[in-house]
Amino acid sequence: MCVLQRAALGAAFSLVCAAAWAQSPFDGTWRPDPQRAGPNEKPDEYLLTGGTYECRSCTPPYKVAADGHDHPVAGNPRYDTLSVQLIDDRTIAKIAKKQGQTVFETRASVSPDGNSLVENQRLFGMSPNPIELTSKSTRSGPQKGASSLSGTWLRIETDLTHHDEDTTFKVIDQTLSMTDRMGRSFQAKLNGTNAPYKGSPEYNSVVVKRINANTIEESDQKDGTVVKVCTWTLEPDGKTLHVRFDDLHGRIQEQTGHKLP
Secondary structure, rough: OOOEEEEEEEEEOOOOOOOOOOOOOOOOOOOOEEEEOOOOOOOOEEEEEEEEEEEOOOOOOOOEEEOOOOOOOOOOOOOOEEEEEEEEEEEEEEEEEEOOOOOOOEEEOOOOOEEEEEEEEOOOOOOOHHHHHHHHEOOOOOOOOOOOEEEEEEEEEEEEEEOOOOOEEEEEEEEEEEEEEOOOOOEEEEEEOEEEEEOOOOEEEEEEEEEEEOOEEEEEEEOOOEEEEEEEEOOOOEEEEEEEOOOOOOOEEEEEEEEEO
């Protein structure tokens, strides 16, 4: 159970991972809480001036004309072109593409008082159907330039608009079955045996290991190479899961989820 990628970002139980074991309270359907900013979260920084849109906090930073046309963006593994269009004095729309295929669409709107920012995003290619995210940010520094979008913004929370990451676990004969609302699934032995991961363009195999009585480690793989490690820890109440996502490139995210009734 993991998506969020910041851009997209994510996003939210960023990136889908899952884990559980037989005869355990891990069985059931789990919903991730909205992803909230941690104490070390760095603000996003945008500048919209002179018909040019700039993201100074992006990795790598970029600058493109805000004219609604596709412009090349170098160095980003997720997309190679970006279009930015001004909808009105408080709203912009962005479309990112990879080799001509749309990977995400974003509509960002600033509140009338200029202190809040809401971004609605659709992600493509991560599941059979587009994933919709809603992010809320608050201004963390003075406005820069004439546009209300310009300045620094601290992300407050990000959530899946339609709870697409709701994930169901079931263990039978020491085999974990995972299914989610995004069309992804796997059945994996809890002894570290490699198993197919279905319905995801990001992963095609998975390994699940029991670390201790309350902790599971899931390694998602692409063509035999581990690309993400998810560590799940169950709270004593049996209704709360803490998860740590590691993309093995220095980006670590933590989040909490709860079992649905």
